[in-house]
Every structure is written in C-alpha cells, then in structure tokens.
Amino acid sequence: MEIKVLEKDGQNLRLLIRGVGIPYVNALRRMIISEVPCMAIDEVVMLENSSVIQDETIAHRLGLIPLRTDLDSYNLPEECECKSEFGCNLCRVTLTMDVEAKEGTRPVYSSELASENKEIIPVSDKIPIAKLAKQQRLKLEAYARLGKGKNHAKWQPVSMCSHKYYPKIEIAPRRCDACGKCVEICPRKVLARTDNKIEVRDLMACTLCQDCAESCPKDPKAIEVGWEDKAFIFSLESTGALPPERILTEAVKMLDKQLKEFESGVKVKKSEEA
Ligand code: SF4
Ligand code: SF4
Numbered sequence: 001m002e003i004k005v006l007e008k009d010g011q012n013l014r015l016l017i018r019g020v021g022i023p024y025v026n027a028l029r030r031m032i033i034s035e036v037p038c039m040a041i042d043e044v045v046m047l048e049n050s051s052v053i054q055d056e057t058i059a060h061r062l063g064l065i066p067l068r069t070d071l072d073s074y075n076l077p078e079e080c081e082c083k084s085e086f087g088c089n090l091c092r093v094t095l096t097m098d099v100e101a102k103e104g105t106r107p108v109y110s111s112e113l114a115s116e117n118k119e120i121i122p123v124s125d126k127i128p129i130a131k132l133a134k135q136q137r138l139k140l141e142a143y144a145r146l147g148k149g150k151n152h153a154k155w156q157p158v159s160m161c162s163h164k165y166y167p168k169i170e171i172a173p174r175r176c177d178a179c180g181k182c183v184e185i186c187p188r189k190v191l192a193r194t195d196n197k198i199e200v201r202d203l204m205a206c207t208l209c210q211d212c213a214e215s216c217p218k219d220p221k222a223i224e225v226g227w228e229d230k231a232f233i234f235s236l237e238s239t240g241a242l243p244p245e246r247i248l249t250e251a252v253k254m255l256d257k258q259l260k261e262f263e264s265g266v267k268v269k270k271s272e273e274a
C-alpha cells in the first residue's frame with residue numbers, strides 16, 4: 001500500500017491511497033463513521049427551564065454539540081471497571097450551565113457550558129443552544145460519555161468521510177482540435193485550453209461525471225475519462241472532537257482488531273468441525 005498526504009490541517013485530511021481494493025477503503029470509512037468513539041452529552045438533568053423550548057429539545061441540542069475528546073484518559077462506559085449506570089471519573093464528564101436573562105432577551109451559547117475537565121469542552125464557543133426572554137432561566141447538569149457512531153450520530157467523530165476513485169483523463173492529441181467544448185462544460189474546471197491544447201489543470205477535482213467526454217464532437221471521442229485501478233482519494237473532516245490523523249489511526253487499529261477476532265472465530269469453527 002502506498003499513501004500520500006494530499007492535504008492536512010487541524011480538521012481535514014485528504015489522502016491518495018494506492019494498492020488496496022475498494023472493500024478495504026470502504027471498511028476503513030465505515031470504521032471511522034461507526035466505531036471510532038468520541039465524547040458527547042448523553043444525559044441531562046434539567047434543574048430549571050423557564051424558556052419556551054422543551055427540556056427534551058434542549059437535551060437533544062446539547063447532545064449534538066461536538067466535544068473535544070481525550071481517548072487516552074476515558075473509557076467507554078461498557079468497558080469501564082466501575083460497571084455503574086451513573087459512570088465514574090474515568091467514563092463520564094459533568095458539564096453544568098446556569099444562565100439567566102437578567103437584562104433582556106439573550107441567546108445561550110455553547111461557551112456557557114462549564115466542564116469539570118478543561119480538556120473536554122465544546123469544539124466551538126458559538127453554537128447556539130436556546131434564546132431566553134427577560135427573566136427566563138436555564139439551569140442544568142449534563143453528563144458526557146464516550147460512545148460510537150453506530151449507536152447515535154452524535155458520537156461520529158467526523159462530519160464527512162468519503163472516498164472516490166482516482167481519476168485518469170486521457171486526451172488524444174491527434175483527434176483533438178482544441179475546440180474547447182469539454183473545457184466549457186466541465187463543472188469543476190478540471191480542464192483548461194492553453195496554446196491551442198487541452199490540458200488537465202486540476203485532476204483531483206474531477207468527479208468522473210463524463211460531461212466532457214459526452215460533449216466532445218469527435219468520433220471516436222478525443223477525450224476519455226476513467227479511473228486508476230486500486231487508487232483512491234480518501235477524505236475526512238473531523239467535527240473537532242479528535243485530530244483527523246488520530247481518527248484514522250484509531251480506525252485502522254479497530255479494523256485490525258475486528259479482523260483478528262474474525263480470524264480466530266473462523267479457526268474455532270474449523271477446529272469444532274474437525
Ligand atoms: S468527468 Fe466531469 S468533472 Fe471530470 S473533467 Fe470531465 S466534465 Fe470535468
Ligand atoms: S471537446 Fe473534444 S475535440 Fe474539443 S477540445 Fe475537448 S477533447 Fe478536444
């Protein structure tokens with residue numbers, strides 16, 4: 001397998017992966033979406049809510065706020081030694097909020113959630129939770145836990161994770177008269193005409209839509225769009241809960257673990273049959 005980093009920042013990771021089949025890349029994507037854990041608010045004790053929004057709507061909104069996650073310090077509740085339904089310091093983080101609109105109507109933002117662990121806080125301060133009219137009050141205690149995306153989307157560490165084939169565009173110079181039809185029709189501005197020649201300007205942006213080939217008046221076509229065998233562009237965007245490279249390495253570890261479990265399951269089955 002060959003991996004090239006095409007783009008990387010605090011939130012995004014884009015890789016070119018060569019030498020693996022689609023089942024592997026898809027398994028990796030599914031691991032990221034459904035198995036890599038992150039923190040989210042899972043339970044809310046409403047102490048006072050005089051706003052016009054129902055308790056359960058506020059609880060739902062709180063659950064969807066991405067929280068910075070520390071995977072090394074916390075356990076999944078089902079794997080924690082406490083075995084308590086309330087959790088312990090190793091599997092639960094308490095966040096509190098007490099906001100009153102004393103002066104007049106005001107919004108309530110995620111920055112107003114106070115966490116007992118300064119590392120486990122909302123990824124953004126500016127997520128609106130509710131709006132309070134004068135003298136309304138919101139007082140609550142919220143409990144965040146690690147969880148997995150397969151149980152609820154609030155525990156997905158990514159807002160996007162996808163893969164696509166690595167495009168391959170071939171232009172036959174003898175047949176192409178540089179009429180420019182393919183350049184004009186391309187919605188992603190992949191192609192450009194320079195010095196009476198058509199060239200590929202931004203291959204990565206190609207979506208394989210085939211519009212360029214269909215617009216070519218030549219017969220046979222002077223442009224052909226396909227994809228490389230066993231080469232993929234793999235992109236992921238973190239919600240901010242975890243760094244994107246950590247999400248990927250966790251997914252690889254989990255896939256490896258599940259394959260080992262599968263392998264030992266097959267061995268047990270075989271020895272039972274023998
Ligand atoms: S296949 Fe679509 S996106 Fe790709 S170059 Fe052709 S028109 Fe553009
Ligand atoms: S539409 Fe066909 S002939 Fe015209 S520039 Fe594109 S590839 Fe060449």
Ligand SMILES: [Zn+2]
Nearest residue numbers: 080082088091
């Ligand atoms: Zn615990």
